[in-house]
Amino acid sequence: MRKPHLEVRDLHVSYGQIAALRGVSLHVERGETVCIVGPNGAGKSTLLAAIAGGVAAGQGAVLLGGDPVAGLAPEAIARRGVSLVPEGRQIFSTLTVTENLRLGGFLHSNPGTARWLLNDLMDVFPSLKARASYPAGRLSGGEQQMLAIARAIMTGPELILIDEPSLGLAPKIVDQVYAILAEIKARRGVTLLINEQSSTRILKHADRIYVLRGGQIQLEGRAEELADGEAIKRAYFGFDRESA
Amino acid sequence: MTQFLQTCLDAASLGSIFALSALGIGLLFGILRLANVAHGEFISTAAYSLIVPFTSVAAASELFIGKWHWAAVIPTVCAIVVVLALATERFVFRPLRSASAPVLMMASFTVSYILQNTVLMVYGSQARGVNLWYGLTQQIQWQGLRIPLIQIVTIAVTAVLMVSLSLFLKYSRFGIEVRAAAEDFRMARYLGVKANRVIGIAFAISGVLAAAVALLYLPQSGTINYAWGSPLALYGFVAVVVGGMGSLPGAVLGGFSIGIAITMLQVYLPPELKPFRDAFAFGLVIVILVVRPNGLFPVKHVMKRV
Amino acid sequence: MAVPANLPLRAAGLPALLIAGLGLVTLPVSLFAPPGVETFWTEILVRIILVTGFYIFIGNSGVFAFGHVAFACVGGYAAAWLSMNPMFKQIMLTGLPHWVQTLQLSPWAGVAAAAVMAALVALVVGAAIVRLSDIAASIATFAFLVVVNRIYSNWDSVTGGVAPLTNIPQFGSIWPTFLFAALALLTAYLFQRSRWGLMLKASRDDDVAALATGISVYRMRLAAFVLSAAVMGAGGAVYTYFLGILTVDVFYMGLTFLMLVMLVVGGAESLTGVVAGVIAVSTVAQILRLAEQGVQIGGTRLALPLGLQEITLGIFMVLVLVYRSDGITRGRELPLPRFLKANADAR
Numbered sequence: 099m100r101k102p103h104l105e106v107r108d109l110h111v112s113y114g115q116i117a118a119l120r121g122v123s124l125h126v127e128r129g130e131t132v133c134i135v136g137p138n139g140a141g142k143s144t145l146l147a148a149i150a151g152g153v154a155a156g157q158g159a160v161l162l163g164g165d166p167v168a169g170l171a172p173e174a175i176a177r178r179g180v181s182l183v184p185e186g187r188q189i190f191s192t193l194t195v196t197e198n199l200r201l202g203g204f205l206h207s208n209p210g211t212a213r214w215l216l217n218d219l220m221d222v223f224p225s226l227k228a229r230a231s232y233p234a235g236r237l238s239g240g241e242q243q244m245l246a247i248a249r250a251i252m253t254g255p256e257l258i259l260i261d262e263p264s265l266g267l268a269p270k271i272v273d274q275v276y277a278i279l280a281e282i283k284a285r286r287g288v289t290l291l292i293n294e295q296s297s298t299r300i301l302k303h304a305d306r307i308y309v310l311r312g313g314q315i316q317l318e319g320r321a322e323e324l325a326d327g328e329a330i331k332r333a334y335f336g337f338d339r340e341s342a
Numbered sequence: 343m344t345q346f347l348q349t350c351l352d353a354a355s356l357g358s359i360f361a362l363s364a365l366g367i368g369l370l371f372g373i374l375r376l377a378n379v380a381h382g383e384f385i386s387t388a389a390y391s392l393i394v395p396f397t398s399v400a401a402a403s404e405l406f407i408g409k410w411h412w413a414a415v416i417p418t419v420c421a422i423v424v425v426l427a428l429a430t431e432r433f434v435f436r437p438l439r440s441a442s443a444p445v446l447m448m449a450s451f452t453v454s455y456i457l458q459n460t461v462l463m464v465y466g467s468q469a470r471g472v473n474l475w476y477g478l479t480q481q482i483q484w485q486g487l488r489i490p491l492i493q494i495v496t497i498a499v500t501a502v503l504m505v506s507l508s509l510f511l512k513y514s515r516f517g518i519e520v521r522a523a524a525e526d527f528r529m530a531r532y533l534g535v536k537a538n539r540v541i542g543i544a545f546a547i548s549g550v551l552a553a554a555v556a557l558l559y560l561p562q563s564g565t566i567n568y569a570w571g572s573p574l575a576l577y578g579f580v581a582v583v584v585g586g587m588g589s590l591p592g593a594v595l596g597g598f599s600i601g602i603a604i605t606m607l608q609v610y611l612p613p614e615l616k617p618f619r620d621a622f623a624f625g626l627v628i629v630i631l632v633v634r635p636n637g638l639f640p641v642k643h644v645m646k647r648v
Numbered sequence: 649m650a651v652p653a654n655l656p657l658r659a660a661g662l663p664a665l666l667i668a669g670l671g672l673v674t675l676p677v678s679l680f681a682p683p684g685v686e687t688f689w690t691e692i693l694v695r696i697i698l699v700t701g702f703y704i705f706i707g708n709s710g711v712f713a714f715g716h717v718a719f720a721c722v723g724g725y726a727a728a729w730l731s732m733n734p735m736f737k738q739i740m741l742t743g744l745p746h747w748v749q750t751l752q753l754s755p756w757a758g759v760a761a762a763a764v765m766a767a768l769v770a771l772v773v774g775a776a777i778v779r780l781s782d783i784a785a786s787i788a789t790f791a792f793l794v795v796v797n798r799i800y801s802n803w804d805s806v807t808g809g810v811a812p813l814t815n816i817p818q819f820g821s822i823w824p825t826f827l828f829a830a831l832a833l834l835t836a837y838l839f840q841r842s843r844w845g846l847m848l849k850a851s852r853d854d855d856v857a858a859l860a861t862g863i864s865v866y867r868m869r870l871a872a873f874v875l876s877a878a879v880m881g882a883g884g885a886v887y888t889y890f891l892g893i894l895t896v897d898v899f900y901m902g903l904t905f906l907m908l909v910m911l912v913v914g915g916a917e918s919l920t921g922v923v924a925g926v927i928a929v930s931t932v933a934q935i936l937r938l939a940e941q942g943v944q945i946g947g948t949r950l951a952l953p954l955g956l957q958e959i960t961l962g963i964f965m966v967l968v969l970v971y972r973s974d975g976i977t978r979g980r981e982l983p984l985p986r987f988l989k990a991n992a993d994a995r
Contacts, residue, residue: 447714
């Protein structure tokens with residue numbers, strides 16, 4: 099049997115006294131688009147950061163293609179084909195657009211690969227090409243989100259983790275972001291794991307959905323089964339438990 | 343007028359020294375939030391490496407590395423300090439990577455204490471006269487000005503170092519990694535930037551800058567003692583704060599401002615207040631931290647860092 | 649947390665235990681010990697006062713202040729100004745006001761005055777500095793230490809500059825020093841059990857929660873700053889009366905470092921840690937100092953090279969920072985025996 103691309107088993111993370119994740123388990127198959135939906139403070143960002151090595155797991159395992167990676171440094175996990183687009187973009191505002199992208203490409207052993215990727219991405223993101231030598235801090239919010247995604251792709255990932263790509267963006271821009279993600283997926287065949295607060299848009303794009311609340315998975319299902327949104331709503335707000 | 347030009351030259355040369363010192367401190371602060379008190383001991387070590395260890399005091403100490411041709415002295419001294427800086431990183435600051443900024447400062451205080459006492463143990467507590475590059479202390483007569491050659495050399499070397507450092511930071515792969523790490527270390531690591539390498543490079547550059555400060559300032563001061571580097575680093579600190587902590591251009595500007603301020607205070611302060619020159623400088627640090635915490639020359643992105 | 653803030657004395661089990669422990673050592677030392685041992689123990693008691701001063705601010709606010717030795721310097725000179733032999737003052741310290749020059753107070757009054765003077769300086773400086781957070785506060789307090797040192801080393805007519813001041817009366821007994829150490833521990837304890845102390849400690853973990861209680865973190869921090877400065881000032885004065893001689897460089901980087909080592913080694917978050925840290929570090933330092941002096945074996949003298957004491961201390965500090973950053977007490981207080989626990993509000 100083929101091992102899942104990403105598997106998380108019974109993951110616990112806490113910040114001092116406060117538990118952010120309390121036994122999260124999930125799996126993502128190669129080539130899938132999986133979305134984690136949950137309210138503010140559910141632990142979504144912590145989950146992605148823990149997978150990428152940015153926060154230490156207290157307990158549990160993270161497996162990439164069957165290999166345990168929990169405890170590795172973020173730069174080591176990046177070398178295993180995982181790239182994170184964090185919440186709030188976190189672009190390097192004093193670096194130019196090109197420098198932001200080049201930074202993502204440094205982990206290729208062959209500089210030619212990075213150069214080719216850079217040129218390729220400039221074609222996918224014409225707005226970035228036009229501002230290539232601008233300090234990234236001067237881009238608009240939508241452009242910054244595009245840059246953060248492009249920068250993540252520069253590392254040549256097989257799995258991209260995207261934390262709230264629609265945060266703070268106008269609906270029209272969010273459509274563009276998702277169109278770009280779909281295009282990248284079609285061209286490069288990557289696996290996507292996306293966090294969102296709201297499920298309405300994601301139902302169209304995701305293969306499967308997890309609902310995370312209070313640091314635990316409340317619901318898992320295929321997007322088409324959950325299409326009416328009722329089950330998600332119950333898990334999201336926790337009506338399920340209290341009425342049962 | 344001649345007097346004023348002379349003062350300006352003094353200010354520029356002293357400012358160069360402080361700017362180099364501030365750059366070494368500011369670089370580490372930007373990346374690690376490390377206020378490295380031990381930078382002064384990096385400078386002292388560079389100076390002491392020039393003379394013979396384990397000798398009793400002599401008015402003019404026998405030169406060791408300092409006797410060599412300058413083309414050999416410079417790389418050797420730089421290498422010694424770089425090795426020292428990398429060793430402190432490896433054995434003290436790397437195990438403390440996740441510690442808070444004040445704990446890091448405490449640790450650097452400890453490193454400074456260990457190094458200072460090592461110098462005491464090896465070279466003794468008395469001041470040593472060091473005749474490095476005697477030729478540089480001579481003066482050139484020009485338009486009624488008497489210009490010590492070393493001042494010209496200091497300003498020129500500083501200019502060259504700064505231009506090459508900024509070219510390195512601007513265009514090289516390591517430069518981009520270092521600048522990214524200074525802005526957001528964690529994000530840089532998510533993109534595969536190796537923390538140990540970036541920090542190692544920053545410590546190495548910091549060590550080279552400390553060696554430069556020592557080699558440029560030594561011919562002017564002529565004598566060294568075990569705490570020789572401390573004031574140079576302390577003024578570097580002042581410069582870093584004045585320039586807005588974490589900003590490298592700010593550190594350079596801060597260094598020159600402090601150099602100018604100190605020289606002017608020395609010349610124009612009434613004689614009875616002159617001894618309190620340093621007290622004014624450090625009082626200024628407190629005032630700036632309280633009133634303008636982002637320094638006198640704020641750069642936008644560093645606002646959140648302090 | 650139920651706090652009998654109105655009944656502080658009933659809750660004083662912990663300092664009572666610490667003070668009793670120190671007293672139990674002081675008694676035989678004062679009666680039987682050779683002068684060398686008495687000096688060693690007196691120095692420990694002085695250091696307990698000073699480290700307690702550091703602790704009152706750092707331990708409660710969590711802000712690493714590097715400049716508190718400056719207050720000991722202020723206190724030490726205040727003591728010298730008030731108690732030095734007037735004849736010498738009129739010769740050496742010509743800049744002092746005439747009424748100070750002719751004054752000769754007892755060491756007891758000198759310690760009290762030193763505490764008040766340090767507190768006043770702290771009120772002015774602290775009003776600006778305690779606003780700062782984290783690393784900015786650390787650097788500002790460090791700068792303050794440099795400022796005070798530069799002023800006191802250069803204001804020759806008032807401080808004698810870097811020259812030592814002599815003819816300062818001494819206590820002549822170990823007991824006054826013990827008394828002040830006990831007083832410092834008690835002060836620190838009462839503050840940390842007080843409403844302000846507890847809330848300040850809470851604010852360290854959670855600024856928002858502290859704000860919600862309605863007391864400004866700023867005012868609580870300032871209170872801790874001034875109180876700790878007063879204890880430092882008193883400590884500086886006691887130190888001066890212990891030595892009988894005063895030089896400005898005693899109160900600078902070296903002492904700062906030693907005090908911080910003791911605080912960190914003991915555990916910066918408990919009063920027990922203060923006492924444990926001072927005793928542990930002083931003992932290690934003393935053993936190394938004796939080793940530097942060497943032992944006579946037959947005709948040869950075996951001794952460690954000079955300076956090794958400080959280097960070993962530094963390496964020890966690095967190891968504690970890396971492997972045990974909460975100190976040998978791990979931030980806990982001494983467990984109280986049962987009979988004291990009955991009416992003590994144990995942590």
